[in-house]
Amino acid sequence: MLSKEFLVELSAIGPGVVKTLKQKGYTLLGKGVDAQAWLEPKTGLILKIFGFSLNRDYSGELSRAQHSFKLFADYCQKNSNNPFLPEFFGWEQFKFEDEMYLQIRMERLFPMKKTGWGEVLNNISERAEDDKSSASKQEFLDEYFPKQKPDHPYNGTPYEEVFAHLGKDGFDTLWNTCYDLGQIARRGRYILDLHPGNFMLGSDGHIVISDPFYTP
Numbered sequence: 001m002l003s004k005e006f007l008v009e010l011s012a013i014g015p016g017v018v019k020t021l022k023q024k025g026y027t028l029l030g031k032g033v034d035a036q037a038w039l040e041p042k043t044g045l046i047l048k049i050f051g052f053s054l055n056r057d058y059s060g061e062l063s064r065a066q067h068s069f070k071l072f073a074d075y076c077q078k079n080s081n082n083p084f085l086p087e088f089f090g091w092e093q094f095k096f097e098d099e100m101y102l103q104i105r106m107e108r109l110f111p112m113k114k115t116g117w118g119e120v121l122n123n124i125s126e127r128a129e130d131d132k133s134s135a136s137k138q139e140f141l142d143e144y145f146p147k148q149k150p151d152h153p154y155n156g157t158p159y160e161e162v163f164a165h166l167g168k169d170g171f172d173t174l175w176n177t178c179y180d181l182g183q184i185a186r187r188g189r190y191i192l193d194l195h196p197g198n199f200m201l202g203s204d205g206h207i208v209i210s211d212p213f214y215t216p
Contacts, residue, residue, distance in 0.1 A: 012051030012065075016097050021047075034065045035211075040105070045089065050102040062093070066102040068190050068213040073104055075184060083170075084177050086208050109200035109210050116158030118196025120144075121174075121207065125194035128175040129182025137175050165207075174207070181212045190215050 012034040022028075025041035038047045050066040062070060076085040091104040112118055127140050144159045146152035154160060166174060178194065185192040193214035202208045 013049055014097055014099060017049065017101065044108060045105045046108050048104045048106060052099040052101065062102060064215040068188060068215050069104065070102065071184055071188060072212055075180070082173065082177060083206050084174050084209055086210060107202065109202060109208055112199055112201050114161070117162055118199050120158050120162045121199040122194055122196050124174060125178040125192065128178035129192050132176055132179035137172065177209065185213055
């Protein structure tokens with residue numbers, strides 16, 4: 001089996017696409033196995049390019065990775081009032097050198113630099129993806145939220161900081177969002193992959209989910 005690192009070297013995005021974008025003034029900000037994120041000149045938006053399937057498991061249609069991100073973009077646009085979701089500005093397919101690509105424009109997100117916050121948010125998502133009930137949420141809060149108890153083991157930890165930042169309403173919204181994304185992942189046979197790096201910040205400093213699905 002090919003390692004993830006080696007797959008990155010194989011890249012599902014051809015060098016011709018990279019060359020063309022650089023010529024147009026785009027700046028490469030990051031890349032993965034089958035996607036790249038480019039800073040668009042003048043607008044400041046992010047252009048995400050999803051490449052073709054490395055194992056050619058489709059013919060003229062969206063690959064699984066492309067389709068998973070389109071589902072996320074569609075969910076975000078349908079829930080545009082949800083502060084934990086990024087803003088998208090449409091998507092389209094294009095063909096380049098006989099390969100089919102997907103491009104989506106979205107708001108620019110920034111890395112979260114608060115120590116330990118990503119791990120806390122990842123823990124919330126892992127507990128929330130299978131159960132959105134009030135009982136499950138309360139059980140999590142009882143376990144991790146200090147509730148101003150001086151001897152609580154999570155006093156002064158990132159858990160306390162995150163809950164103070166979110167507030168009760170924000171916590172409920174984030175929990176329900178992770179559950180919804182978990183259901184989308186289950187229906188599409190994806191993996192909900194809300195690791196710490198997939199929680200980022202919007203320009204206003206609010207927590208925003210990025211790239212929630214992994215397609216093995």
